[in-house]
Amino acid sequence: MSVEALGSPTLEAAPVGRSHVLRRLMRDKVAATATVVLTLVVLAAIFAPVLAPYDPYFTDLTIVMQPPSAEHWFGTDNTGRDILSRVIYGTRNTLMLGLVGVLIGGLFGGFLGILAAFYPRLDGWIMRLVDVMLAFPAILIGLAVAAIFGAGLAAVVIALVVATVPDVARVARGAAVGVMGQEFMEAGRAVGVSDTTLIWRYLTLNCISTIFVFLTLRFGQIILIGSALGFLGMGAQPPTAELGMMAAQGRDFLFMAPHIATIPSLAIFVIVLAANLLGDALRDVLDPRLQQ
Amino acid sequence: MARQIVHRLLISFPALLGVLFLCFCWLQVVPADPAMIIAGPDAKAETIAAIRLELGLDRPIPVQFMEYILRVLRGDLGRSIISNKMVTEELGMTIGPTVELMVGGMLIAVPSGLALGTLAAVNRGRIADRIIMACSVAGVSMPVFFIGLLLIQYVGFKWALLPFTGRTGPVWDGGLPSLILPAATLGAVLIGPIARLTRTAVLEVLGADFVRTARAKGLRETVVIVHHALRNALIPVVTLIGLQAAFLLGGAVVTETMFSWPGVGRLAVGAIVSSDFPTAQGAIMILAMAFLLINLLVDVLYVYLDPRVQRS
Numbered sequence: 001m002s003v004e005a006l007g008s009p010t011l012e013a014a015p016v017g018r019s020h021v022l023r024r025l026m027r028d029k030v031a032a033t034a035t036v037v038l039t040l041v042v043l044a045a046i047f048a049p050v051l052a053p054y055d056p057y058f059t060d061l062t063i064v065m066q067p068p069s070a071e072h073w074f075g076t077d078n079t080g081r082d083i084l085s086r087v088i089y090g091t092r093n094t095l096m097l098g099l100v101g102v103l104i105g106g107l108f109g110g111f112l113g114i115l116a117a118f119y120p121r122l123d124g125w126i127m128r129l130v131d132v133m134l135a136f137p138a139i140l141i142g143l144a145v146a147a148i149f150g151a152g153l154a155a156v157v158i159a160l161v162v163a164t165v166p167d168v169a170r171v172a173r174g175a176a177v178g179v180m181g182q183e184f185m186e187a188g189r190a191v192g193v194s195d196t197t198l199i200w201r202y203l204t205l206n207c208i209s210t211i212f213v214f215l216t217l218r219f220g221q222i223i224l225i226g227s228a229l230g231f232l233g234m235g236a237q238p239p240t241a242e243l244g245m246m247a248a249q250g251r252d253f254l255f256m257a258p259h260i261a262t263i264p265s266l267a268i269f270v271i272v273l274a275a276n277l278l279g280d281a282l283r284d285v286l287d288p289r290l291q292q
Numbered sequence: 293m294a295r296q297i298v299h300r301l302l303i304s305f306p307a308l309l310g311v312l313f314l315c316f317c318w319l320q321v322v323p324a325d326p327a328m329i330i331a332g333p334d335a336k337a338e339t340i341a342a343i344r345l346e347l348g349l350d351r352p353i354p355v356q357f358m359e360y361i362l363r364v365l366r367g368d369l370g371r372s373i374i375s376n377k378m379v380t381e382e383l384g385m386t387i388g389p390t391v392e393l394m395v396g397g398m399l400i401a402v403p404s405g406l407a408l409g410t411l412a413a414v415n416r417g418r419i420a421d422r423i424i425m426a427c428s429v430a431g432v433s434m435p436v437f438f439i440g441l442l443l444i445q446y447v448g449f450k451w452a453l454l455p456f457t458g459r460t461g462p463v464w465d466g467g468l469p470s471l472i473l474p475a476a477t478l479g480a481v482l483i484g485p486i487a488r489l490t491r492t493a494v495l496e497v498l499g500a501d502f503v504r505t506a507r508a509k510g511l512r513e514t515v516v517i518v519h520h521a522l523r524n525a526l527i528p529v530v531t532l533i534g535l536q537a538a539f540l541l542g543g544a545v546v547t548e549t550m551f552s553w554p555g556v557g558r559l560a561v562g563a564i565v566s567s568d569f570p571t572a573q574g575a576i577m578i579l580a581m582a583f584l585l586i587n588l589l590v591d592v593l594y595v596y597l598d599p600r601v602q603r604s
Contacts, residue, residue, distance in 0.1 A: 131307045132307050132314070134538065137579065137583060139541070143561065144318055147567070148318070148322055148323070220433060228435060228546050231437045247438070251437075251441065254445055265435055268435050269435065272433040272434075276429060
């Protein structure tokens with residue numbers, strides 16, 4: 001029998017099918033609501049140009065700082081821009097930041113963690129590196145990167161990636177060390193499977209659901225960090241709409257028109273809340289081992 | 293226990309060296325030449341070259357790194373480009389307020405988190421449990437600045453109960469009112485996770501044999517919960533605080549900026565905005581070291597709380 005014919009071994013005797021996961025998620029009312037909210041938010045972000053009632057960058061100085069009304073559902077900001085339109089576009093930027101940060105960070109972190117578990121010689125080095133990375137809170141990395149390249153979305157993305165890598169590396173290593181102890185790893189080695197195949201098809205495939213669930217759990221946090229950097233002025237620069245930065249701009253008018261700062265903050269809260277609830281539910285269904 | 297601490301100190305040494313190395317690298321890539329800054333905008337090329345020689349900027353990078361470490365050990369982090377004060381002096385003025393803010397935040401977060409978590413565990417499945425857990429998830433999902441904005445808007449401005457800009461002085465010298473809102477903002481972020489973990493930990497301990505024994509002895513329920521259950525539940529909570537240290541420091545940066553709190557975080561943000569790289573480097577280094585220190589303290593506290601760790 002050739003090695004290829006063996007296929008990829010999996011840990012679960014009965015693999016959790018996609019429809020099964022969905023059904024279990026939908027049974028939980030909270031998770032179902034979170035899924036619906038998050039889907040709507042993502043759709044709104046994708047179709048922002050269609051959905052936004054006004055141009056998010058169009059200033060009209062005759063209608064500055066208006067409270068929510070029938071014409072402007074979320075009111076207008078200090079330069080008369082429609083806040084609803086800006087929140088829709090801002091959601092787009094904020095979501096993108098979180099998604100790119102989590103995906104790239106997850107890729108690097110997962111890779112490092114799996115390598116550390118597979119090659120004991122690298123383990124010490126990689127974990128020390130992770131320790132050093134952990135010593136820099138994400139906000140600090142954002143500040144440092146912004147100082148080098150100038151404030152902007154790129155600085156925030158780099159900070160979010162660096163913030164994601166060490167945690168994911170730890171979780172991936174933990175999961176991979178568990179898989180390394182399985183008999184099929186030994187069997188694979190015994191029949192002469194190459195290291196690359198062992199890593200990709202044996203190890204990675206069996207760790208991927210743990211990493212994925214962890215990334216879902218981190219997504220909310222990453223968005224919070226990204227928007228905090230935006231709030232500090234290290235992220236998107238005006239007039240670009242990004243929720244954290246919008247909240248910071250509204251801070252100057254907090255006592256005259258509190259809605260300018262409150263509505264973008266509230267939008268971040270709703271997104272992160274939905275992401276956290278969905279992450280929790282996904283973890284319960286897919287990987288209860290991650291539960292604290 | 294002393295051996296444990298020494299061991300832990302040795303382990304954090306590579307991380308400390310890494311922090312220094314990254315700060316050094318950062319200063320190399322930052323778009324500012326110290327020689328040009330010292331020489332002034334209209335200095336001649338020879339002057340700049342002379343200053344470069346004097347500062348040792350022409351020497352190989354590894355040599356410069358060693359010198360950098362020696363300088364940091366001597367407490368010389370350079371001069372601020374903006375205020376021309378020594379960076380260490382600037383840091384000395386800002387560390388106090390930051391420590392005050394973080395301790396204040398913890399003093400708000402830890403007791404309320406423990407109390408809420410225990411309350412939820414004892415009332416498992418009942419309405420109190422559900423409300424507390426819902427609030428805890430909501431709390432985790434709130435941006436720090438949102439909490440701050442709400443506190444400023446209502447408690448500070450509308451109801452005019454507490455000051456919300458700047459620091460009037462040290463806590464022991466009438467500074468307490470100005471500390472409350474920033475500390476509450478910072479602490480609020482941690483209440484949720486602490487409550488959640490406390491609930492899980494207390495629930496686990498409540499099922500343990502020694503709790504049953506304590507009850508069988510006829511101890512009062514409060515004694516059982518506070519002395520037997522909560523004390524043991526503290527261990528995971530302490531770990532959580534170590535894990536959340538990064539979050540706490542990041543939160544401090546945002547909180548200080550919002551409340552014009554004269555701490556290290558605000559110093560860092562201000563320095564970066566005004567391209568004051570020596571100051572920014574010093575502030576970032578101190579914050580990273582603070583992170584290592586918090587984790588060190590957590591490990592030491594661990595040994596104190598759980599004697600089993602000491603033996604293993």
